[in-house]
Amino acid sequence: MTSAPPAFDSVAVFGLGTIGSALTASLLRTGARVTAVEADEASLARGREAVRQAAGEAAEQVTYTLDPDAVAGSGLVIEAVTEDLALKAAVLRRAGEVCGPATILATTTALSVTQVAAETGRLPRTIGLHPVGHAPDGGVVEVVATPVTDPEVRERTTELVAQLGRTAVDSTDLPGFTGGGLLMAYLAGAVAMLERRYASRDDIDAAMTLGCGLPLGPLAHLDLIGLDTALDTLRGLHRLTGERRFLPPPLLTHMVTAGLLGVKSGRGFYSYPADAPGRPVAASPGLGEPRPVRQVGIVGSGTMARGIAEVFARSGYATVLTARSEVKAKEAVAGVGRSLDRGVSRGKLSAEVAATALDRLLPADDFGALGDCDLLIEAVAEELPVKRQIFGALDRASRPDAVLSTTTSSLPVVECAMATRRPGSVVGMHFFNPAPVMKLVEVVGTVLTAPDALATAHRVCADLGKHPVACADRAGFIVNALLFPYLNDAVRLLEEHRAPAEDIDTVMAQGCGYPLGPLALHDVIGLDVSLQIQRSLHAAFHEESLAPAAHLEHLVGAGYLGRKTGRGFRSH
Incomplete structure (x- = not known):
């Protein structure tokens, strides 16, 4: 129980589904008396059990009922019924008639609070309370006022959100809020x-x-x-x-x-509890026998190339790191050495392991050094003409049975494959930065990739301690195809003045438990990188919603690229 007096002595909750049962359990912790209303006995029984699981013995303090008139005298009425605006309005209108003019009415809709409020006939006393979270009791509640909501109503409901242990974010009453x-x-x-x-x-x-x-x-x-x-x-x-x-x-x-x-x-995309999310998945199911890989060649000298080279060398593979010049190749190997030294100083690996890994790494400035490699990984800039040129050279320099791969995050793998005489041996292996830390590798097969080449990539990833995921050769693969439209939508919210940057990030980070809010993540990735990927997605799918947000274009044009330049959506 909270030591402060509850914002509301008595609260009625209509609907004991995911949101309603979680809110009921949280309200009990504020010290409020709760009346929970459901439409039928089966729903009431399920709701009672959900509240019991969330609140324990305190769940017995709730008054459970099928009678909507039982909410008389409640200071606050919250509807958490299905997302049907007419039904929501009808529930609150009936509750308002029973409770009287002083009662505050709250809707959990993600649609239009004003529309619900207008239908109740109680616009000044109606407000939106929209929980956002990866779990039913997520950490953020969007407080959505109508144009004529009483300030006192907003203040009291904001106080309640704080007593529920959550963060209140004021949101504009436009579809979807923030x-x-x-x-x-x-x-x-x-x-x-x-x-x-x-x-x-x-x-x-x-x-x-x-x-x-x-x-x-x-x-x-x-x-x-x-x-x-x-x-x-x-x-x-x-x-x-x-x-x-x-x-x-x-x-x-x-x-x-x-x-x-x-x-x-008990069943949706997964079955519960037997098939719950998070179970390990076998690598390369049904792909056949992988080709043997003993020696690996990395092409490139940048951050990703060095990180991937470190991963392979630490995992026991003889690794050749090839760059445009001898100086760049040696600098890249020296960079791997510094990374290994940091691992030793932080206690993540022994000095002996680091030294042995570095001994496995050979710098080279000529593709001829890659002739004995079983797997070749291109990790240069995201420019298709450059990648195609490199794949043509790798095709000529490597063994006929070697698997060739690209680390592209947004370009078509088949374009690289068609620059060779062996498109069936070309795959995508998209490592994530920093490669020594990140477990994920997107393994991409084209329409021409041979099953044993795909199996080789999956097996190698598993041997590296990585988690390979299979995806089709489409722009953005899995992560970027889902992540960047979301990031772009967040920029549009900002440019349309629907929410300040801090609130946008708070809703998604604290509400959904994401490591960073979308605008903060833009700054970490680099706004120029975000723009390039967004343009690739738009060019591939021709969807209007995938066009880069104008505000993102303007910031990049001004040289505000995020953390690396000291300023992006925020100053750093």
Whole structure:
């Protein structure tokens, strides 16, 4: 219980689904008396159990009822019913009639608070309380006032959010507010990716958790929210905006029709608890026998090339690092040595292991040194003509059975493959920066890649201690195809003055548990890099929503590239 007096002595909650049961449990901790209302006995029983699991013995202090008139005398009424604006308005209108004019009415909609409030006939006393989070009791609640909401209503509900142990963020009453629109478009994109068979369920979720550090993959996140809730929200956002990014993928509709609603029904994209997200997935399932790899060649001298070379050398592979000149090659090997020394000083590896790894690394300035390599990895700048030229040279210099790979994050792998006489031996191996730390590698096969070449890439990744995920040869692969539209949408929120940068980042970092908010992440990646990837996605898919946000273009044009220049969306 909180030591301060509760913001509201008595609260009524309509709907004990994912959001309603979590709010009920949290309200008990403030010391409020809670009346929970459901539509039928089965829903009431499920809701009671959900509250019990969240609140323990305190759940017995709730008054559970099917009678909406039982909420009389409540100082605050919160509706947490399905995302149907007419139903939400009807629930609050009836509650307002029972409770009287002083009661505050709150809707959890992610759509239009003003529309709900207008239907209640109580605009000044109605407000939006929209929880955002990767779990039902996520850390942020968007407080959404109508144009005529009483200031006292906003103040009291903001005080309540603080007593619930969450962060209140004032949001503009436009579709999706701040967090809802960003999150739902990203989740819908993941379902569309699965539906089109660009990647598997497990690989999509693994890519986003391992590649971006997210606490949940998007498909597991949808299971937690409830697929029916997500579908209703997307339909509402699409109806209000007409934007294609909110159009529910047919797969989501079919799953809801089939009763596959996620955690609450025991099965969604995963089954619960037997098939819960996070289970390890076998590398290269059904791809056949990989080719033997004993010696590896790395082409490039930049950060990624050095990091990948370190990973291979530490894992026992004889590694040749080839650069444009002898000086650059030796500088790159020296950079790997400094990285290994840092690992020793931090206690992450022994001096002997570091020395042995460095001994396995050979600098070279001529592709002729790669003739005995079984696997060749190109890690140069994201410029297709340069990569094609390198692949042509690697094709001539390497053994006929060597596998050739590119670390591109956004360019078509097949373009590199067609610069060779052996397109069946070309794969994508997109390592993430910093390569010695990040576990994820996106393994990309083209329409021409041979199964044993793909199997080789998967097996090598597993031997390196990495987690390979398989994806089709499409712009952005998995991570960038889902991440950068979300980042671009965040910039649009800022340029449209819908929310300040700090609030946008707070909603997604504290609400969803992401390591960084989207604008802070832009600054870390580099705004020029973000712009280049966004342009690639737009050129590949021709979707209007993928066009780079004008504000991003302007910042890059001004030389504000993020942390590396000292200023991006923030000053550093």
